[in-house]
Amino acid sequence: MPTIQADVLRSFAKDLLTAGGFSTKDAAQTADLLVWANLRGVDSHGVLRIPRYIEMIEQGIMTSGGTPETMCEFGAVTVLDGGKCPGAVGMNAAVEKAADSAVKFGLGWCAARNISHAGAVGYFTSALAAKGLVGIAMTASKPLMSYVGAKGEALSTNPLSIAIPTGPDSDPIVLDMSTASVALGKIMAAKDAGRDIPEGWAIDADGNPATDPNKVAALLPMAGAKGSGLSLMIEMLTSVLAGNAVIGPVLTGLKKGGFNGLVLAVNPEAFGEREAFQTEVTRLAGAIHALDPAAGNAAVLLPGERSAQTGRTRSAAGIPLAAGTAKRLVEKASQLEVSVPDSLA
């Protein structure tokens, strides 16, 4: 498995995306998002996405070089239309706008509708936390998992992230969760390994629990009706409110897909003194760390803490890239005549 320094990978990713049709600015923003995910160990949302992103540009499913357009603005609410821009570009614009509104109104809600795949949403809430704001973000897309009690795919695995600033020199607390019971990658891994999967992960074509990964017809939502309901509500808040519904039109045959994001920024200073807020955040974080670990757990961690630790390790020692990912990036570089970093050559 080749190992590559984050800045080298970021630069390589940017060159690949630029050669693949991204504007320089869009390529830089997308590369930063992808490498952030790799740094934190979320390789499924990292640079392995690049060949598909370039293909999406070629197919016209994604466009680059434009600027998200403000469709409406009322008080603390803004709707941007990305015109199929890269997810990072639409969501970064929403982060800026929501943060501005949070300074003016105490909170800001910015929809980024009609964008492309937004990757690891924790990136955007972390950006708000870095500004001293509480960040909430979610994205919504086409059917990828089941609705509770129904056969087939009906809802997306719509993720939700919430980040809390902990002070200028320490990591934010970052929850970043999908509404599915399990990542699709785990079912693919069980299939590759010839292993059964536990009940509760997926259903078969009849809507019965699937334990044979080859018979999976749809992922199950997390926690049954709760995950199903939460995913449906993320579609309502993120797509339907913003005027770009996805699930309803796809299920009724009017559309094939769609992707939307939502950023909500909350300004702790609207609630009183920042210092009092940060003191209590620190107390709560300390109290969680001081909990007695259950059997099999070395330590009790806050949301996002393990990823931040991985980030420090990988920042220092480099990012281990799966051989298949490295191979596909090198092939793409060769096609596009992009020079390959020594660590991957």
Place this chain on the structure above:
Amino acid sequence: MPTIQADVLRSFAKDLLTAGGFSTKDAAQTADLLVWANLRGVDSHGVLRIPRYIEMIEQGIMTSGGTPETMCEFGAVTVLDGGKCPGAVGMNAAVEKAADSAVKFGLGWCAARNISHAGAVGYFTSALAAKGLVGIAMTASKPLMSYVGAKGEALSTNPLSIAIPTGPDSDPIVLDMSTASVALGKIMAAKDAGRDIPEGWAIDADGNPATDPNKVAALLPMAGAKGSGLSLMIEMLTSVLAGNAVIGPVLTGLKKGGFNGLVLAVNPEAFGEREAFQTEVTRLAGAIHALDPAAGNAAVLLPGERSAQTGRTRSAAGIPLAAGTAKRLVEKASQLEVSVPDSLA
């Protein structure tokens, strides 16, 4: 099991609460909240709470007759302090304030801190939906379930509700979920019945999975780290931001408890035309209803739909009250010299 008409139960509940020390206004608001839960089949959040609420007034843990005080207001953000008022009173005030802000700013965030138990939070989001707004509400309280990977109780079962208006003459879509894997009542029922509980519901004193309901030391959060993280974030958003942290101070021995609520109202008209929004909500609801039910399911329902159906049945036929609940209410009425409705006498 005695059956009682909703309006008779509401009036009896109001009389009991008034005799127990609630102001007339607070008693009316609380009775309406409790009977709403009974109507919808959520009897655990219904009138069975009345004896404890009266006890809380006697003990000074709850106070009645005051008005929630505005602690700070900045743009679309308001913090109310309830001074230990009944949950319904604090949350209703937050609903009004958040709705006002949503008309002015497109959205409104109102914290109702330092209130008492708020019951079924879907009541408050439904009230926003009845005003044509999208409603989000959550409440936060003291440790009642475990934190992922830790022994003992560290987090609350903090509920989250989201309601979507579907038009002037139809039920809103109402998600109302706790962040626990299961309601504590289910574990108590298994204990009473001498049945084992499935893994995933609770842990024993060592933090290992408990299947013997007598060895339960703490409920587990729903979906592991996801439910644990979401509950922690609800404490951050609802308690810490509002200046009345609960979990941190309780875990470090500074406090014994506390209760806070948060209401967020979103105005669909800030995003464009209401008609377009309602059309897409209706399309999505129809597409969910049209899904093919999985084995064992007669129909595919929207969040809150079964409760709304129960509400119609119970509105017509009356509310069946558990014998124990009826007995305790009649005893309390006798103590407080409140006349008992014929259907319970």
